[in-house]
Amino acid sequence: xxxxxxxxxIIIIAxxxxxxxxxxxxxxxxxxxxxxxxxVVILLNTIYAEDALGFSVFPSLLLITTLYRLxxxxxxxxxxxxxxxxxxxxxxxxxxVIQGNVVVGFIVFLIITIVQFLVITKGSERVSEVAARFxxxxxxxxxxxxxxxxxAGLINDIEAKERRKNIQREADFYGAMDGASKFVKGDAIAxxxxxxxxxxxxxxxxxxxxxxxxxxxxxxxxxxTVGDGLVSQIPALLISTATGIIVTRAASDSNLGNDLIxxxxxxxxxxxxxxxxxxxxxxxxxxxxxxxxxxxxMLAIAGYNMRKTLEQSEMQEEIEVEESEVEEIxxxxxxxxxxxxxxxxxxxxxxxxxxxxxxxGGDLLDRVVMIRRQLxxxxxxxxxxxxxxxxxxxxxxxxxxxxxxxxxxxxxLMFDHYLxxxxxxxDEDIDGIKTVEPAFGLPAIWINExxxxxxxxxxxxxxxxxxxxxxxxxxxxxxxxxxxxxxxDVQALIDNLKHSxxxxxxxxxxxxxxxxxxxxxxxxxxxxxxxxxxLASILETLxxxxxxxxxxxxxxEYVRQGLGRSICSKFIGKGRTNVITxxxxxxxxxxxxxxxxxxxxxxxxxxxxxxxxxxxxxxxVQKILATGQQxxxxxxxxxxxxxxxxxxxxxxxxxxxSYNELDPAIEIQSIGMVSV
Numbered sequence: 001x002x003x004x005x006x007x008x009x010i011i012i013i014a015x016x017x018x019x020x021x022x023x024x025x026x027x028x029x030x031x032x033x034x035x036x037x038x039x040v041v042i043l044l045n046t047i048y049a050e051d052a053l054g055f056s057v058f059p060s061l062l063l064i065t066t067l068y069r070l071x072x073x074x075x076x077x078x079x080x081x082x083x084x085x086x087x088x089x090x091x092x093x094x095x096x097v098i099q100g101n102v103v104v105g106f107i108v109f110l111i112i113t114i115v116q117f118l119v120i121t122k123g124s125e126r127v128s129e130v131a132a133r134f135x136x137x138x139x140x141x142x143x144x145x146x147x148x149x150x151x152a153g154l155i156n157d158i159e160a161k162e163r164r165k166n167i168q169r170e171a172d173f174y175g176a177m178d179g180a181s182k183f184v185k186g187d188a189i190a191x192x193x194x195x196x197x198x199x200x201x202x203x204x205x206x207x208x209x210x211x212x213x214x215x216x217x218x219x220x221x222x223x224x225t226v227g228d229g230l231v232s233q234i235p236a237l238l239i240s241t242a243t244g245i246i247v248t249r250a251a252s253d254s255n256l257g258n259d260l261i262x263x264x265x266x267x268x269x270x271x272x273x274x275x276x277x278x279x280x281x282x283x284x285x286x287x288x289x290x291x292x293x294x295x296x297x298m299l300a301i302a303g304y305n306m307r308k309t310l311e312q313s314e315m316q317e318e319i320e321v322e323e324s325e326v327e328e329i330x331x332x333x334x335x336x337x338x339x340x341x342x343x344x345x346x347x348x349x350x351x352x353x354x355x356x357x358x359x360x361g362g363d364l365l366d367r368v369v370m371i372r373r374q375l376x377x378x379x380x381x382x383x384x385x386x387x388x389x390x391x392x393x394x395x396x397x398x399x400x401x402x403x404x405x406x407x408x409x410x411x412x413l414m415f416d417h418y419l420x421x422x423x424x425x426x427d428e429d430i431d432g433i434k435t436v437e438p439a440f441g442l443p444a445i446w447i448n449e450x451x452x453x454x455x456x457x458x459x460x461x462x463x464x465x466x467x468x469x470x471x472x473x474x475x476x477x478x479x480x481x482x483x484x485x486x487x488x489d490v491q492a493l494i495d496n497l498k499h500s501x502x503x504x505x506x507x508x509x510x511x512x513x514x515x516x517x518x519x520x521x522x523x524x525x526x527x528x529x530x531x532x533x534x535l536a537s538i539l540e541t542l543x544x545x546x547x548x549x550x551x552x553x554x555x556x557e558y559v560r561q562g563l564g565r566s567i568c569s570k571f572i573g574k575g576r577t578n579v580i581t582x583x584x585x586x587x588x589x590x591x592x593x594x595x596x597x598x599x600x601x602x603x604x605x606x607x608x609x610x611x612x613x614x615x616x617x618x619x620x621v622q623k624i625l626a627t628g629q630q631x632x633x634x635x636x637x638x639x640x641x642x643x644x645x646x647x648x649x650x651x652x653x654x655x656x657x658s659y660n661e662l663d664p665a666i667e668i669q670s671i672g673m674v675s676v
Contacts, residue, residue: 022075112233143167346399401472418446419465420446430445525563557641577667578669635657
C-alpha cells in the first residue's frame with residue numbers, strides 16, 4: 001500500500017519534470033505510446049463500470065492525464081523547434097494520417113479538436129454541472145428515505161450507514177466532475193494555441209537555420225505540428241468521450257455494453273419495422289439498392305431471432321415457475337403457512353365485488369379503514385387487519401363475517417336497493433321487500449332508489465348496501481373484541497403508554513402483574529362494552545388493588561368502579577334514569593351460592609331457581625323496552641359480576657351496573673324490582 005502511494009507521487013512529480021527537462025525522441029515515443037494506451041484503458045473502464053461510483057477516482061485521474069498530455073505536448077514542441085525531430089510516433093502520425101497533403105491533415109486536426117471542444121467537452125461539462133446540482137438537491141430526500149427504511153425495520157444500522165456514505169460519495173463525485181471537466185476544455189484550447197505556435201515558430205526556426213526552401217520548411221514543420229497535434233488530440237478525444245460516458249451513466253446492475261445490447265435489441269417489432277424502412281429505401285430510385293437490401297435482411301433476421309429467443313425465455317420462465325410451485329408444495333415447511341388464521345375475515349359473493357373494487361367506484365376498503373379508526377376511539381384497542389376476500393361458494397349477494405376462522409354472522413344484500421328501518425316513530429308504511437336488518441336484527445324493508453326520498457321524509461332510517469356491511473362488521477367486532485385482544489396487542493398498548501407514564505408501567509408490569517393478567521382484565525371490560533382507552537386509569541386501579549387480590553374478576557370490578565364516570569356516560573348519560581333493582585333477599589341468595597377456589601369464583605345456584613330468576617328479569621326488561629327505554633339492572637357491587645354471568649346467556653347485552661359505579665351527579669329511579 002505504501003509503495004502504491006509513493007509510485008503515484010513519483011509519477012506526478014515526473015510529469016512536472018517532463019515539462020522542464022528535455023526529453024530525447026526515443027523516450028518521448030515511449031511516453032506518447034503510454035499516453036494513447038492509458039486513454040484507451042480509461043475509456044474501457046468507463047464503459048464497463050456499472051455506475052459512476054464504480055470509477056470514483058476519475059476526476060483526479062482526469063487532471064493527471066490532462067497534465068501528462070500537456071507535458072508531452074510541450075516536450076514534443078521543444079523537439080520540433082530545436083531539432084526538427086520529435087520522434088517516430090509524431091513522424092508516423094504526420095506521414096500516415098496526412099498522406100502528403102498538409103491541408104487535409106490540418107483540416108482533420110481542426111475537426112477533431114472542434115468535435116472534442118464544442119460537442120463532447122461542452123456537453124460533458126453541462127451534464128456534470130446539472131448532475132452535481134440535482135445530486136445535492138436530492139440529498140435531503142434520500143437521507144429521509146434511508147431514515148424511513150431504518151425506522152420501518154427494512155434495513156439495519158450498517159446498511160443505513162453504507163447508504164448514507166454512498167450518497168455523500170455520489171455528491172462529492174459529481175461536484176468534482178463539475179470542476180474536472182474544465183481541464184478537458186482548457187486542454188483543447190491549449191492544443192490549438194500550441195499548434196499555431198509550432199507552425200509559425202517552426203517556420204521561423206527552419207528559415208533561420210536555412211534548412212531548405214521556404215515552401216519545404218513550411219511543409220515540414222506543418223506536417224510535424226499536425227502530427228504532434230493528432231498524437232495529443234486523439235488521446236484527448238478518448239478521455240473526453242470517457243468523461244461524457246461517466247457523467248451520463250445511470251446506475252445499473254450491468255455495464256454499458258450489456259445495457260446497450262439488452263435495451264436496444266429487446267423488442268423484435270422494432271427490428272421488423274426498421275427492416276421494412278430499409279427495404280423501402282432500397283427500392284427508391286437513386287439510392288443504392290444493395291446496401292439497403294442487405295441491411296433490411298439483417299434487421300429482419302435479427303428480429304426473427306429476438307422473437308424466437310423471447311418465446312423460448314417465456315417458455316423457460318413458465319417451466320421454472322411451475323417447477324418452483326411444485327417444489328413449494330412438496331416442501332414440508334410449506335404446511336406451516338396454512339396454520340395462520342386471520343383474526344377477522346369478511347367473505348362475500350361475486351356480486352358484492354364491485355363494492356370492494358376501487359376501479360368500479362367501491363369504497364368498502366375505505367370504510368374498513370374508518371371502522372378500525374372508529375373502534376380505536378370507542379374501544380381503545382387496535383383492531384387487527386380485516387381480511388376481505390371473495391368466495392364463489394357463497395350466493396352472489398351474500399357475505400359472511402368470520403372471527404378467527406369461524407363464521408359468526410352472515411347477511412345478504414339487494415343491489416340497487418336501500419334498507420329502510422322504522423325507528424318506531426313512523427306510522428305510515430311503504431312498499432318494499434320485508435327483511436331483517438343483519439346487525440341488530442330489526443325489521444326492515446328493501447326499497448328502490450325512487451322510494452328513498454319519500455322514506456326519508458316519512459322518517460325512516462335509510463342506508464345503502466356498503467353502510468349495511470360496515471355497520472354489521474362494526475357491531476360484530478365490538479361483540480367479539482374481548483376475543484380479538486391478544487397478549488401481543490396488550491403489550492403494544494402498554495409500550496405506547498410507557499412513553500407518557502413510565503413510572504406506572506414499571507411499577508405494575510411485570511413486577512406485580514403479567515401481560516396475561518392485564519389482558520384478562522381488559523378482556524372482561526371489553527366483553528361488557530367498556531372502553532379501555534383510558535389505560536392509564538385502568539393500570540392505576542390495578543396497581544392499587546393487586547396487593548389485595550389477584551383474582552382477575554375481582555380486579556375487573558375494582559377497575560369498573562374506577563371508570564364509573566365513563567361507564568355512566570356511556571350507558572346512562574345525563575339527567576334522570578329509570579333502572580331495575582334486585583330484591584335484597586335475592587342478592588343474599590346469590591352471594592350464599594358463590595363458591596371460591598384457587599382458580600376463581602363461580603355460582604352454584606339450583607338450575608330451577610336460576611331459571612326462575614332469569615324469567616323474572618326478562619319480564620322486568622320487557623316492561624322497560626315497551627316504554628322505549630334502555631333496560632339497566634342495578635345491583636350491589638359484590639353481586640354485580642355473578643348476576644351478569646347468570647343472565648348473559650339468556651339475555652345477552654343486558655346492562656348490569658353496581659351502585660359503586662354510579663356518578664353522584666346522576667339521578668336514578670327504580671321502576672321495578674326482581675324478586676323470587
